[in-house]
Amino acid sequence: xxxxxxxxxxxxxxIKFAILTDSGEVQQKWSVETNILDEGSHIVPDxxxxxxxxxxxxxxxxxxxxxxGMGTPGTVDREKGTVVGAYNLNWKTVQNVKADVEAGTGIKxxxxxxxxxxxxxERWKGAGENGSDVxxxxxxxGIGGGLIADGQLLHxxxxxxxxxxxxxxxxxxxxxxxxxxxxxEQYASATGVVHVARDMAEEFSGDSELKRQTDDGQDITxxxxxxxxxxxxxxxxxxxxxxxxxxGLALGNLANTLNPESIVIGGGVSAxxxxxxxxxxxxxxxxxxxxxxxxxxxxxxxxxxDAGVIGAASLALxxx
Amino acid sequence: xxxxxxxxxxxxxxIKFAILTDSGEVQQKWSVETNILDEGSHIVPDxxxxxxxxxxxxxxxxxxxxxxGMGTPGTVDREKGTVVGAYNLNWKTVQNVKADVEAGTGIKxxxxxxxxxxxxxERWKGAGENGSDVxxxxxxxGIGGGLIADGQLLHxxxxxxxxxxxxxxxxxxxxxxxxxxxxxEQYASATGVVHVARDMAEEFSGDSELKRQTDDGQDITxxxxxxxxxxxxxxxxxxxxxxxxxxGLALGNLANTLNPESIVIGGGVSAxxxxxxxxxxxxxxxxxxxxxxxxxxxxxxxxxxDAGVIGAASLALxxx
Numbered sequence: 001x002x003x004x005x006x007x008x009x010x011x012x013x014x015i016k017f018a019i020l021t022d023s024g025e026v027q028q029k030w031s032v033e034t035n036i037l038d039e040g041s042h043i044v045p046d047x048x049x050x051x052x053x054x055x056x057x058x059x060x061x062x063x064x065x066x067x068x069g070m071g072t073p074g075t076v077d078r079e080k081g082t083v084v085g086a087y088n089l090n091w092k093t094v095q096n097v098k099a100d101v102e103a104g105t106g107i108k109x110x111x112x113x114x115x116x117x118x119x120x121x122e123r124w125k126g127a128g129e130n131g132s133d134v135x136x137x138x139x140x141x142g143i144g145g146g147l148i149a150d151g152q153l154l155h156x157x158x159x160x161x162x163x164x165x166x167x168x169x170x171x172x173x174x175x176x177x178x179x180x181x182x183x184x185e186q187y188a189s190a191t192g193v194v195h196v197a198r199d200m201a202e203e204f205s206g207d208s209e210l211k212r213q214t215d216d217g218q219d220i221t222x223x224x225x226x227x228x229x230x231x232x233x234x235x236x237x238x239x240x241x242x243x244x245x246x247x248g249l250a251l252g253n254l255a256n257t258l259n260p261e262s263i264v265i266g267g268g269v270s271a272x273x274x275x276x277x278x279x280x281x282x283x284x285x286x287x288x289x290x291x292x293x294x295x296x297x298x299x300x301x302x303x304x305x306d307a308g309v310i311g312a313a314s315l316a317l318x319x320x
Numbered sequence: 321x322x323x324x325x326x327x328x329x330x331x332x333x334x335i336k337f338a339i340l341t342d343s344g345e346v347q348q349k350w351s352v353e354t355n356i357l358d359e360g361s362h363i364v365p366d367x368x369x370x371x372x373x374x375x376x377x378x379x380x381x382x383x384x385x386x387x388x389g390m391g392t393p394g395t396v397d398r399e400k401g402t403v404v405g406a407y408n409l410n411w412k413t414v415q416n417v418k419a420d421v422e423a424g425t426g427i428k429x430x431x432x433x434x435x436x437x438x439x440x441x442e443r444w445k446g447a448g449e450n451g452s453d454v455x456x457x458x459x460x461x462g463i464g465g466g467l468i469a470d471g472q473l474l475h476x477x478x479x480x481x482x483x484x485x486x487x488x489x490x491x492x493x494x495x496x497x498x499x500x501x502x503x504x505e506q507y508a509s510a511t512g513v514v515h516v517a518r519d520m521a522e523e524f525s526g527d528s529e530l531k532r533q534t535d536d537g538q539d540i541t542x543x544x545x546x547x548x549x550x551x552x553x554x555x556x557x558x559x560x561x562x563x564x565x566x567x568g569l570a571l572g573n574l575a576n577t578l579n580p581e582s583i584v585i586g587g588g589v590s591a592x593x594x595x596x597x598x599x600x601x602x603x604x605x606x607x608x609x610x611x612x613x614x615x616x617x618x619x620x621x622x623x624x625x626d627a628g629v630i631g632a633a634s635l636a637l638x639x640x
Contacts, residue, residue, distance in 0.1 A: 147577070149472075149476070150474055152470050152472060153470075154469045154470055154578065155470060155579075156580065156616075157451070157580060157581040157615050158611050158614070158615035158616075159579070160609065160612050160615065161577065163579070163609050163611070164576070164577065166576050166609035166612075167573045167577065168572060168573060168607045171569065171607070178610055179610060180607065180608075183609075253487045254577060256480075256483045256487045257465075257467070257481065257484065257487065257574060258474065258481050259476025259477055287491070287500065288500075289480065289486035289498055289503075290498055291478050291480040292478070292480050292483065292486075294478070295478035295480065296476075296477065
């Protein structure tokens, strides 16, 4: 009998699920809304119910499953199977996620941080091409990272390995939500791009649609900045150049430290595609050490929203 | 019968040897000069002869040894057991080190890069206290690094993981021997400290013994700069502050990336001791993300010259 995996990607808005083969092919996908009411106390029961319901729906049996893997926000204690401090889920106290999911489904359960899990997904079935040294950076509202080195996902002593978003790229630069200054996240996340655009618009005096919209008090998005830059808007081009400079610096230094085969760039900002990649690579080449420049390459993520469920499912391979 | 390890630390001037127990206690130490004549062709035979001689001298038997581990300059191919490009040994072509040492001694042999091996030593029996996440940085003529994450030594895809010396700390800064600009090595290695001192002396107008000696054309060393700073020399104090700023920035970002339990600082420059550590830590605190600041600590290396042989010996534990 074929053995299957279940991947769960727990987010503040939706919980995504997938059933995969043990070689990582997605066979079924579904999602439910995340109910964060009552201190997030409905989340784990909803996960259990949704899994049990779908196993029945697809005429499958619990014994077919190697395990369930999940990516979650917050701080994960992998040994205890608990999560704490996932504020977008309203999880303020320690949640016994592993115990509850295993009791409710009768299937083995394991989990990790959401950015780590997305990194595992891109490494396994995406742009990382199943390499043993793959770094993943996701440019969304914030910036997260998942680092696989010598075949292993890195966690660090307090689970903070891969905090690429909080690498300092501009000492005395923008104040970050984390309390320190000049974090990459303040320059190259979706909100960072807008911050850079607003600041540069103030000083810019030439002709620019981006400047007009900014001065006009319109809502500026990272997507708008990249779209305008692609169409040649003088200010937007400069904003993108600055963003790519900081990304190139941070990823160059990440590569000088870990020398991965590839650094995979995902998240909303990476929708700018090759236009972004080419400009980041220009600065990456400037900041990477020769051996690193010749052996580490930058790539765009390929799995989109599926990276989470696929990477989460891969965690459960450890039960095999 | 007790099982022993042999550790070899191959350098451009001396080859250091040690016999250790499998728990890492050094029982015998000796060293020989490195003979780099004839394209370094005497080196491996000298290693073989010295090991065989000492095993006999101590009335030991080959069967007592788990294996020989060695740290070497150059680029190591760990699978093939070869080294290439170790210019300070005059090794320009590929050297079949493993095959030759095993044939000559009858003992299993393994090796790794010298900075990696020193990192393993400090992790095992030094300041790293056998932790599973330890980063080692050596501030010598150049700057090297050895990174242990989740219990494993990191190599990267082309063996360039841990190139902390070539992390860019000052875009458009000093030109490095590697061809790029602003590498940490140009500011915080022994030669880097002198470079910073010379540049700052030019612009300094106050009273300073360091300035007098520099203007006088005397030989300035990193040790002199730190000694004068400790005695309150106004220019030397500023030079040390700048050096520690760059170290704090690079190590803060290393910690934001790997979140090790400890970052161990070794090499000649670290002889400045707590005076150096305290000032680097000041900037480290500024550049490290909160979780990292609370879980990663900076430490001085403890093993001195023994880090290499001890770490090298630990490689041979893989034969156990």
